[in-house]
Amino acid sequence: MRVFVISDHDGTSQRVQHVLLETGHECPASNLLRLEKAVDAVAQTPPELVIVVLAPSSDWALNVLTQLRLVSKARLLAIGATTDPRLVLQCLRLGVSDFIDQGELENELEAALGRAQSDLGPRGELGQVIALLAPSGGSGSSTLAVNIATVLAKKHSKALLVDLKLETGDLAALLDLRPTYSLADVCQSVARMDRSMFERSLATHECGLRLLGPPQSFAQVRDVTAEGVKHTLTLARSLFPYVVLDLDHSFHEEQIQALRSADTILVVFRLDFASLRNTSRTLDYLAHLGVRANKLRVVVNRYGQP
Numbered sequence: 001m002r003v004f005v006i007s008d009h010d011g012t013s014q015r016v017q018h019v020l021l022e023t024g025h026e027c028p029a030s031n032l033l034r035l036e037k038a039v040d041a042v043a044q045t046p047p048e049l050v051i052v053v054l055a056p057s058s059d060w061a062l063n064v065l066t067q068l069r070l071v072s073k074a075r076l077l078a079i080g081a082t083t084d085p086r087l088v089l090q091c092l093r094l095g096v097s098d099f100i101d102q103g104e105l106e107n108e109l110e111a112a113l114g115r116a117q118s119d120l121g122p123r124g125e126l127g128q129v130i131a132l133l134a135p136s137g138g139s140g141s142s143t144l145a146v147n148i149a150t151v152l153a154k155k156h157s158k159a160l161l162v163d164l165k166l167e168t169g170d171l172a173a174l175l176d177l178r179p180t181y182s183l184a185d186v187c188q189s190v191a192r193m194d195r196s197m198f199e200r201s202l203a204t205h206e207c208g209l210r211l212l213g214p215p216q217s218f219a220q221v222r223d224v225t226a227e228g229v230k231h232t233l234t235l236a237r238s239l240f241p242y243v244v245l246d247l248d249h250s251f252h253e254e255q256i257q258a259l260r261s262a263d264t265i266l267v268v269f270r271l272d273f274a275s276l277r278n279t280s281r282t283l284d285y286l287a288h289l290g291v292r293a294n295k296l297r298v299v300v301n302r303y304g305q306p
Contacts, residue, residue: 001025001048001049001116001117002026002031002045002046002047002049003025003031003047003048003049003050003051004031004033004038004041004047004049004050004051004074005017005020005027005031005032005033005051005053006033006034006035006038006050006051006052006053006061006064007032007033007034007035007051007052007053008035008056008057008060009053009056012053012055012079012102012105013032013053015105015106016051016053016079016105017032019105019106019109019110019113020113022110023110023113023114025113031047035060035061035064038052038064038068039064039067039068039071042068042071042072042074043071046072046073046074047072047074048074048075048116049074049075049077049113049116050068050072050074050075050076050077051078051079051109052064052065052068052076052077052078052079052096053078053079053080053102054078054079054080054081054087054091055079055080055081058080058087061078062090062091062094065078065094065095065096066094069094069095075097075116076094076095076096076097077096077098077099077100077109077112078091078096078098078100079099079100079102079105079109080099080100080101080102081101081102081103082099082101082103082200085180085181088200089181089185092185092193092197092201093185093188093189095189096192097116097192097193097194097197098112098115098116098194098196099196099197099200100112111196112196115194115195115196126237126238127236127237127238127239127241127242127243128237128241128242128243128264129236129237129242129244129245129261129262129263129264130148130242130243130244130262130263130264130265130266131244131245131247131258131259131262131264131265131266132144132145132148132244132245132246132247132265132266132268133247133249133265133266133267133268133282134249134267134268135249135267135269135275135278135279135282136249136274136275136278136279138270139268139269139270139275139301139302140268140270140301140302141246141266141268141301142165142169142170142171142174142246143174144266144268144299144301145161145171145244145246146161146171146174146175148244149161149209149242149244150205150207150209152242152244153205153207153208153209153210154207156241157208158208158209158210158240159208159209159240159241159243159244160202160209160210160211160212160236160239160240160242160244161175161209161210161211161212161244161246162183162212162232162233162236162243162244162245163183163211163212163213163246164183164229164245164246164247164248164254164255164258165214165246165247165248166183166214166215166221166224166248166254167214167218167221167248168248169213169214169246171213171214171246172203172211172213175203175205175209175211177203177204177205177211178203179202179203179211179212179213179216180201180203181200181201181202181212181213182212182213182214182215182220183212183213183215183224183229183232184214184215184216184220184221184223184224185201185220185223186198186201186212186228186232187223187224187228187229187231187232188223188228190228190231190232190235193235195235195239198235198236198239199239210240212232212236224254225253225254226253226254226256226257227257228254229254229261230257230261233258233261245258245262247259249282251285256289259286259289259291260289260290260291262295263295264295264297265286265291265296265297266297266298266299267279267282267283267296267297267298267299268299268301269298269299269300269301270300270301270302271300271302271303279298283296283298
């Protein structure tokens with residue numbers, strides 16, 4: 001695997017070169033490039049992997065990353081400070097597949113090289129996707145989703161909760177979490193994202209539950225697409241034994257994609273006239289969409305209340 005190291009920081013370049021040599025990758029001095037010469041060199045001699053060191057000038061390095069994506073299909077790795085979430089997000093959007101913490105360079109780079117070598121091969125049995133859908137508001141589906149995901153996380157050491165209520169999602173508030181990234185951020189870059197980058201996009205609760213929150217602004221809602229949701233759930237199932245989805249009842253394209261990807265769909269409703277009517281209509285529409293009846297479970301919530 002031909003590797004180019006692009007850096008204006010000599011000390012970090014030497015550390016990267018040492019890791020490459022220790023892991024059996026060739027890295028002659030001619031493959032250590034300055035930022036100003038990087039784009040031309042990559043265009044003339046296409047590598048399989050390009051490692052870009054963001055220090056000391058992250059703005060210039062980001063500009064180089066932008067140009068590299070235009071001239072090369074190589075896998076891109078970036079080395080920088082993970083304490084700057086905005087920098088990590090910018091790299092993710094530019095197509096970086098792995099962001100290496102410069103403070104843990106040796107360990108993280110070795111792991112990233114292993115992932116690059118295996119090219120994200122299959123990792124055994126996929127996890128189960130459980131989707132919760134409430135045909136009427138106020139049915140308690142979000143609280144139920146949090147409780148189910150929490151129980152699964154405690155039982156299986158980890159589980160993922162995804163908030164697909166794009167405009168009204170409140171799972172982060174229920175868990176007292178403040179996610180740095182959202183489903184919109186992941187959807188924009190998920191086709192180029194590896195497992196390590198995906199996990200860094202998730203907020204973590206002390207019980208072991210991970211959360212992928214909804215868009216942080218209404219303007220980002222349009223970034224969540226059906227294709228993005230499909231790729232996100234495929235990646236999530238490769239990492240977690242259970243993935244719990246809290247769905248909106250809008251039946252937009254991304255919601256339908258989530259329903260079709262689910263192994264089990266819990267339709268949550270109350271025993272009042274409006275909720276029963278909407279649940280009946282929802283079950284009819286799910287049948288119209290081709291959702292198999294054996295995937296459905298109807299859940300009466302707040303039973304016994306007036």
